[in-house]
Amino acid sequence: MRGSAPLPPGSTIGILGGGQLGRMTALAAARLGYRCHIYAPEPEAPAADVAAAWTRAAWEDEAALERFARQVDVVTLEWENVEPAALRLLARFVPVRPAAHVLEITRDRLAEKTFLRERGFPVTDFLPVDRPEDIERAVRELGVPLFVKTRLFGYDGKGQWRVERPEDVARAAAELAGRPAIAERAVDFRMEVSVVTARGVDGERASFDVVRNDHEGGILRRTTAPAPISADLAREAVRLAEGIAAALEVVGLLAVEMFLGRDGRLLVNELAPRPHNSGHWTIDACITGQFEQHVRAVCGLPLGSPARLFDAVMENLLGSEVETWARWIADPGARLHLYGKREARAGRKMGHVTFLRPRSG
Numbered sequence: 507m508r509g510s511a512p513l514p515p516g517s518t519i520g521i522l523g524g525g526q527l528g529r530m531t532a533l534a535a536a537r538l539g540y541r542c543h544i545y546a547p548e549p550e551a552p553a554a555d556v557a558a559a560w561t562r563a564a565w566e567d568e569a570a571l572e573r574f575a576r577q578v579d580v581v582t583l584e585w586e587n588v589e590p591a592a593l594r595l596l597a598r599f600v601p602v603r604p605a606a607h608v609l610e611i612t613r614d615r616l617a618e619k620t621f622l623r624e625r626g627f628p629v630t631d632f633l634p635v636d637r638p639e640d641i642e643r644a645v646r647e648l649g650v651p652l653f654v655k656t657r658l659f660g661y662d663g664k665g666q667w668r669v670e671r672p673e674d675v676a677r678a679a680a681e682l683a684g685r686p687a688i689a690e691r692a693v694d695f696r697m698e699v700s701v702v703t704a705r706g707v708d709g710e711r712a713s714f715d716v717v718r719n720d721h722e723g724g725i726l727r728r729t730t731a732p733a734p735i736s737a738d739l740a741r742e743a744v745r746l747a748e749g750i751a752a753a754l755e756v757v758g759l760l761a762v763e764m765f766l767g768r769d770g771r772l773l774v775n776e777l778a779p780r781p782h783n784s785g786h787w788t789i790d791a792c793i794t795g796q797f798e799q800h801v802r803a804v805c806g807l808p809l810g811s812p813a814r815l816f817d818a819v820m821e822n823l824l825g826s827e828v829e830t831w832a833r834w835i836a837d838p839g840a841r842l843h844l845y846g847k848r849e850a851r852a853g854r855k856m857g858h859v860t861f862l863r864p865r866s867g
């Protein structure tokens with residue numbers, strides 16, 4: 507595929523990353539007649555179980571990346587910690603959506619918050635942390651409580667520490683062990699919400715409804731669609747998400763996580779330029795699910811309708827909770843999704859269940 511001509515069904519989509527997001531992307535792609543080729547270094551890849559091909563190689567393996575690029579028609583990703591250098595290498599052979607410049611921003615918490623602030627999007631106050639003394643400086647300048655987070659490779663609450671008492675400073679510094687980080691003021695929030703928005707090759711946009719997210723221990727526990735917020739706030743959240751997607755020039759999905767503060771203001775917390783856990787409800791509750799929407803966007807097809815047909819609550823099945831599957835498969839109001847992971851480690855995302863109810867409004 508060259509330029510923005512649509513990539514027709516029958517073509518091959520390369521997906522970087524082999525987890526459940528890649529698996530559900532491959533399933534949606536297969537329904538539209540595409541083949542998927544997974545690139546993932548791990549010995550187990552839930553995405554590869556449902557894909558046409560799998561390159562199992564390291565992210566640094568340039569020869570493997572080039573071979574992969576020559577076998578696919580477009581490259582997308584389900585894991586945003588891919589090195590931008592790998593994306594630039596792939597882009598010499600094939601369109602990469604989203605492009606390396608998006609990942610350079612969104613995989614680095616400092617670059618991401620700096621970009622958002624410079625472009626006028628609301629974020630909590632933050633400071634870079636390069637040395638242990640910077641945490642003390644952040645405590646003085648931003649106050650407590652604050653969060654110290656590693657700049658790279660943070661997910662599901664990993665690589666982040668809440669700093670409130672003096673001893674927390676030393677603990678965060680010790681556990682950071684010299685990794686570059688960011689310190690940000692804790693937000694006193696009423697709830698956490700997110701918007702999954704899609705942006706097409708030509709800038710077309712479509713957003714799913716704003717949802718409420720409940721986290722436990724930094725991991726998403728439950729998503730409620732729609733979020734119980736006013737129509738004005740919902741419009742504002744969608745406006746922010748679409749504005750950020752346009753500013754980043756994303757092609758594909760962009761998930762925008764936000765805090766709704768007790769003061770009624772929305773603050774952007776985190777961006778993910780890919781399908782997102784808080785969008786899983788759309789598979790069963792919307793005309794077009796997030797994975798199909800991602801496939802449409804990266805293949806240059808027209809975006810589908812994101813309209814919500816049902817109200818939905820999505821519950822993650824974490825670790826041994828997956829053993830409850832028999833209950834959900836027997837429940838006529840539940841839609842069960844299992845990721846085929848063999849080992850149910852504590853906190854690991856093993857599947858999810860979406861409960862549907864008639865649409866309220």
Ligand code: AMP
Pocket residue numbers: 630653660661662663666690691692693694698721724763775776
């Ligand atoms: P993150 O990895 O940045 O999405 O953070 C994981 C979870 O930690 C968030 O969903 C919040 O529940 C909490 N959290 C992170 N940063 C902040 C903050 N600045 N203020 C309040 N809560 C936060």
